[in-house]
Amino acid sequence: MTTSDSVTTLDDLGEDGVLRRLLDRLPRTPTPGLLVGPGDDAAVSAPSGRLVSTTDMLVEGEDFRRDWLDPRLLGIKAAAQNLADVAAMGATPHGLLLSIAAPGDTPVELLTELMDGFAAEAQRAGAAVFGGDLSGGPCIVVSVTALGSLTRPPVLRSGAQPGDAVVLAGTIGHAAAGLELLFARVAPGEDRTLDPVIEVQRAPSPDYSAALRAAPVAHAMIDASDGLSGDLGRLAVASGVRAALDRDALEELARPLLPAARALAARGAPGRPEERALRWVLDGGEDHGFIAAMPGQSVPVGWVRIGTCRAGQPGVELDGTPLTARAFSHFTGDR
Amino acid sequence: MTTSDSVTTLDDLGEDGVLRRLLDRLPRTPTPGLLVGPGDDAAVSAPSGRLVSTTDMLVEGEDFRRDWLDPRLLGIKAAAQNLADVAAMGATPHGLLLSIAAPGDTPVELLTELMDGFAAEAQRAGAAVFGGDLSGGPCIVVSVTALGSLTRPPVLRSGAQPGDAVVLAGTIGHAAAGLELLFARVAPGEDRTLDPVIEVQRAPSPDYSAALRAAPVAHAMIDASDGLSGDLGRLAVASGVRAALDRDALEELARPLLPAARALAARGAPGRPEERALRWVLDGGEDHGFIAAMPGQSVPVGWVRIGTCRAGQPGVELDGTPLTARAFSHFTGDR
Incomplete structure (x- = not known):
């Protein structure tokens, strides 16, 4: 301007x-x-x-x-x-x-x-x-x-089956980390190691081709706008499956977010940076990555496995504990 | 509520x-x-x-x-x-x-x-x-x-030809009359003879089927959101024709608007009611009627002829005088 x-x-x-x-x-x-x-x-x-x-x-x-x-x-x-x-x-x-x-x-x-x-x-x-x-x-x-x-049948949220791998394409939690940095008055350009997550908050860059590669093999797919707890939760409930997340995979996803979590800790944010980074991965969604369920042997390039669909109470769990969705809402009734 | x-x-x-x-x-x-x-x-x-x-x-x-x-x-x-x-x-x-x-x-x-x-x-x-x-x-x-x-070729704004009839489906000017009544603080329900035009302002009721009946025969068509001067002007310019309006037909269209024009005159609005009603017909558009150009012998049910396309300087004229568009604009630069 x-x-x-x-x-x-x-x-x-x-x-x-x-x-x-x-x-x-x-x-x-x-x-x-x-x-x-x-x-x-x-x-x-x-x-x-x-x-x-x-x-x-x-x-x-x-x-x-x-x-x-x-x-x-x-x-x-x-x-x-x-x-x-x-x-x-x-x-x-x-x-x-x-x-x-x-x-x-x-x-x-x-x-x-x-x-x-x-x-x-x-x-x-x-x-x-x-x-x-x-x-x-x-x-x-x-x-x-x-x-x-x-030109093929649509990939709905409701098709996941017990035994399916839960897979992710793209980053997750970066946009949420970027938002917290902006709220903490970390300006874009102030710290180069933090800029990438701020950029994702300001403009996500979904890998559309990854979604198209998944379409022929995915049983269910959803755009992650409300995080794993929110959107994987929706997919699991629509499909009637329990999505069990894999802690090792989540910690791998959280690793690139540690510099942002540490920067906030240095500014006085409470709690352990590792915990904060994992929360971003679980609840942050505006990266607009894709979450899908598909047979484990069919996972295409650009997707990583982060869990498994099981029979049981529909929802998402980590280490046997159910996750509660913390989706953003425009109205206070949800908060 | x-x-x-x-x-x-x-x-x-x-x-x-x-x-x-x-x-x-x-x-x-x-x-x-x-x-x-x-x-x-x-x-x-x-x-x-x-x-x-x-x-x-x-x-x-x-x-x-x-x-x-x-x-x-x-x-x-x-x-x-x-x-x-x-x-x-x-x-x-x-x-x-x-x-x-x-x-x-x-x-x-x-x-x-x-x-x-x-x-x-x-x-x-x-x-x-x-x-x-x-x-x-x-x-x-x-x-x-x-x-x-x-399932047929689209009816664009640009296909009108010299010799085509200019035709209208639906009311025109009623919504503009209703808006002026509302501005003059004539409340809905206050005067039953005025309610119909106020209703058109608040909720138009386009005759979609009239547009579909015209599609096979129309050379050009446009939704009237900015009135004859605005939208017929756009059609005429896109087609490179001069649309000459027929005064008798316009006065016929203005007749149902006379009660509204007289009500405003009784409330002190300047000018002759007949003139005001004709202005609404020329410049008012939110009724969302349809304007089309087509061969005069092809005019379908529900359409009335209001003028003729001629060769000449592209635009709209009435009694040989060019009409200037008075389209609504959201920004002051147009006013």
Whole structure:
């Protein structure tokens, strides 16, 4: 963002002017499968097979804070968290729709940078930006719909079977660690060893191809937005299995989080760093890794085994003790 | 909404509790074409042919006011304005995704009534509610994506030809008249002759089937959200034609708006009521009628002819005078 006196705002440019600037940030190359792009009443596209659709909203003050905001990273995050839901069904990302509300005094550059991140993440996933909407509002709201193409049966949450391996693709707990660092006023760039987890909090980078590799063999799959305790719990309950986590595998996942946990301990955070790092792995989810259940002999490249599905009371356990979900909620009734 | 002391709020119920209440408002009958509904990472559906997609956001304070709010009507409007965009491409409504942000002290009943209206309008259009998202926020934001199935070529804005009839399905100007009545503090129910236009402002009722009847014969079509001057202007410019409006037809469209115009005159509004009613017809759009261009001999039932496409400077004219668009804008730069 520019800090000069001559910042151009949404009010300065007007709705049509801002929309033109935003559309200018999209790739100019024709997109296969997109027959009518932004500019008519609606987009027209040709997904293969069945259609997968999901939507998610990011609200300033709820899901992100203006003072930590990097608009490009917010654009990446808005695209990634929706595309991860598409990939978690075993579907190929197809297209994205983006609605933005923002106050009239918002710098235009904030939205163009957001669009740059959004379009880049779409491209990384192989999806096109189909269209969107722009509105005024008291704060920044980013609402995204992601669409996917599905040429095989969907991978639901409910298909896990006793004996299946519980497997994970991508990091887990990094985004939660990054959030705690930000709350503890560790600024991005302050300590290079801590930057990677802060980056994951600000913009996850899901491995969509790992989800697609798992689709033919997975009995169940879910996007990890609420951590192992939350999302593996949902998968286990939907499938009627007990997911027993493997402590050694979890400690392996927690190891890269020890520098962050130690940095917080040095700033006076209570408890052992090892315990804190393990909590992030269990309860942190915004990395948008993928959790799946599949036969142990079928685990594809990019996935690691972290537990086993058993018969028994549906839920998640570690060392024989049930885990309670600590999912983020927007409303106090859940806290 | 209840006005008792024991209003249940979003904070009282928590995120999962509110979601359960909202999903309870959806029809329980299986929806043809919807293979996986709300509850997994994403919905799975089977549209026929090509996919049409569009998105639109309604923000409290920008697009609606809390003091005029009837949640059920807001739900209808949120669905209708998106479904109208789908139908304006000549597509059959297929599904809807709904994201809502609201403060934690919002009564749950406000959202369940909103969902009732949303689901009812979806059903009227033949579409299913595929899923959604719920977030906190400083005000109510409703973001909708509508999806459609297209088994013929899309009807774009750009296909009108000189000699085509300009035709309209549905009312136009009623929502604009209703908005002016609300601004003039004419409350719903105060004067029964005025209620119909206020209702259209609060919840349009697009004739989706009229758009589908036009699809095989229309050269161009657009959803009227910004009035004849705005949307017919867009169609004319995209097509490179001059749309000459017929004054007799417009006065016919303005006639039902005379009671509203006279009520405002009685409250001190300047100008002749006939002029005001005609302005609403020209510039008012939130009725979400449909405007199309097609051969004059092909006009289907439910459509009326209001003008003719000619060769010449692209735009809209009335009695030889060019009309300037007065589209609503969220940002002051356009005003």
